[in-house]
Amino acid sequence: MVDTSAPGFSVRDELVRGVSVLKRHPRTGVAAVVRMINTTPYFGFFVFLPSFFTDDIGISESKYLALVTFMGVIGILADPLFGRLSDRLGWRDTIAWAGGVGCALGVALVYWIPQLAPGNYTVALLATVVYGIMLAGYIPLSALLPSLVPEQDKGNAMGIYSLAAGLSTFVGPLTYSIVDPFVGHTGVVIVYIGMYLVGALLTWRYLDVPEDPGSRRTHATAPGAPTKHRRISCRPDPAPGPPGNHPARCTEVRGTS
Secondary structure: OOOOOOOOOOHHHHHHHHHHHHHHOOHHHHHHHHHHHHHHHHHHHHHHHHHHHHHHHOOOHHHHHHHHHHHHHHHHHHHHHHHHHHHHHOHHHHHHHHHHHHHHHHHHHHHHHHHHOOOOHHHHHHHHHHHHHHHHHHOOHHHHOHHHOOHHHHHHHHHHHHHHHHHHHHHHHHHHHHHHHHHHHHHHHHHHHHHHHHHHHHHHHHOOOOOOHHHHHHHHOOOOOOOEEEEEEEEEOOOOOOOOOOOEEEEEEEEEO
């Protein structure tokens, strides 16, 4: 916590430090991109999904509203599940596979599966619920990102996390407005799928940290590895918002193998 009464304290310097964390710890920028990808298609979908489901699929407006509500509620209920899963499998693995690859699959299901059964509300509901659940795969990112920086920069790292989350509300619709005139809805969906796959690749390549339960398990199985370990358990903070958009509360548990 910053002591504002300390000699030499400057609000300007603290603001600069909050942004310069991206330069001093470049992997925070990678994590921020992954966080932005998390909900970019989610917000982009709301630009054209209403007309897609009502005009192309033949679902009434009231049923469409119920459909996206179910998607959000079921996704939020899945947040604790992925928090627990990340404790066992690791933060990076959960984000890359459940978040990145899972959401890529979810986007494909939301767009193409209802077209195979026009007017079938159950099919459309199941497809959108899968996407909502996979969005919760990004829950561990709010624990992983601060672990990329030293203690004095953890607040700055969470500020970058929030900035990336906010940018996704803009980038999603912007992507649609740029891509759709050239390649239509199908092209937009393919771009969104590509975003998630790129996010999964970035996560797997750059976001491995010692605090990650998956990394500690790998290191613990190496010859000569110490038996004492730290376990950081994460649970999502039950706040309103899109699935996967709730910063996790993490606690450290010490023990032995």
